[in-house]
Amino acid sequence: MPLYRQAEEITHPIAQVDADGLPVDLESLPYIVNSLSPILSKVKKMPKPEYAKLRQMQKDFRLTLEACINSAKYRMKLEKKWSRLTFSTAVFWTNLAISFKKSLSLKMKKMIRDFDKGGLL
Numbered sequence: 001m002p003l004y005r006q007a008e009e010i011t012h013p014i015a016q017v018d019a020d021g022l023p024v025d026l027e028s029l030p031y032i033v034n035s036l037s038p039i040l041s042k043v044k045k046m047p048k049p050e051y052a053k054l055r056q057m058q059k060d061f062r063l064t065l066e067a068c069i070n071s072a073k074y075r076m077k078l079e080k081k082w083s084r085l086t087f088s089t090a091v092f093w094t095n096l097a098i099s100f101k102k103s104l105s106l107k108m109k110k111m112i113r114d115f116d117k118g119g120l121l
Helices: 003-015 026-045 052-080 084-117
Strands: none
Touching: 003 026, 003 052, 003 084, 026 052, 052 084
């Protein structure tokens, strides 16, 4: 399964937030961190694509993974010890992860459409 599809399934719980803007599913957070870390490592080791659009997609994917991992880490940290700074940081990373995830999804759909039309490169 492609890395993007693997990550898409794993990061789904990050987008399910409560009224405070934090991920609701606390049980999946350790799984998210443990599963996304190897994917992020693989993405970082990938060679940079020659074409600018693909290079940007790779960068966006890396940033999305990092934001999802940080969101999960800070949400777990908040459960152990509540502080205003940790709360704000957790909300920040969660909102960033959701934003990056939506943006990347739209870009992937557009790239696939362009590729199907022969206009990607």
